[in-house]
Amino acid sequence: MDRPDAANPFGDLTKMLEQFKLPGFDVPAIMEARRKDMEALVQANQTAFQGMQSLAQKQAEMLRSTLGELQALTAQLTAAGTAPSSKTAELIQQSLHKSLADMQQLAQAAYQTQAESYAVIAKRVEENVQELKSLLQQQKK
Template sequence: MATPPNPFADFTRMMEQFRLPGVDMSAVIEARRKDIEALAEANRLAYEGMQAIVKKQQEIFAQTMQQLQAAAQQYGTASNPAEAMTRHSEFVQQQLHQALENMRALAETAQKAQAEALAVISQRAEQNVKEAGELLQPKTKSRG
């Protein structure tokens, strides 16, 4: 299988035609390449986080369906209405507690995914500030 062409190669050649005094176009292009890589990494982390949330939601749904089936079977075997109401109210209370726990877990998963993606972008932003400062430094000419 052939290696895909480097999408930055043509852009690099094009930008080098516009040689600006004191500006290292290769460094500028390399910085933009790193920006794109950071965005791709942040996107990957966000996508993985959303996949984890979907998986957790599927698990919650399956668990809830099993609990509902078990509860329906139990209520069918209750000998008197008072006992059935007691079981029903306990079941509802347990399900509300479980729903709150599930929402907390989903929120934590989403927050973790967002924090990881933001960390990648923040790190790249810090690198951009540093690189911009370096690019703007006057080049010293060596005396020979």
């Protein structure tokens, strides 16, 4: 039994469709367009996956950083053995500001990933429109 070609997963389907000669249909062109669609989806998925990995790494870094700060603050309070001071309130406020800035950074990273994925798909849609126009012009000739 023949192995499917990894570079052209539509090979068998193309061969089958070419057996049925349909006037006005360029089967290889149609199959090539579908192959490009699949490539665009794979690229969009890879971009989204890489973005999600980056987001997860940033979240882990934020968690480690926040836990480290809280551990240091707890150690300071324990060592002092006194009631929280204004310095403690200032440290907490700084920690909150940093956490908010980190959250904004994560939101921007997620937006960037979505924009890149959308751009890949939008480009492929535009290519599909151009390919369709080209096929229709060939049929008119």
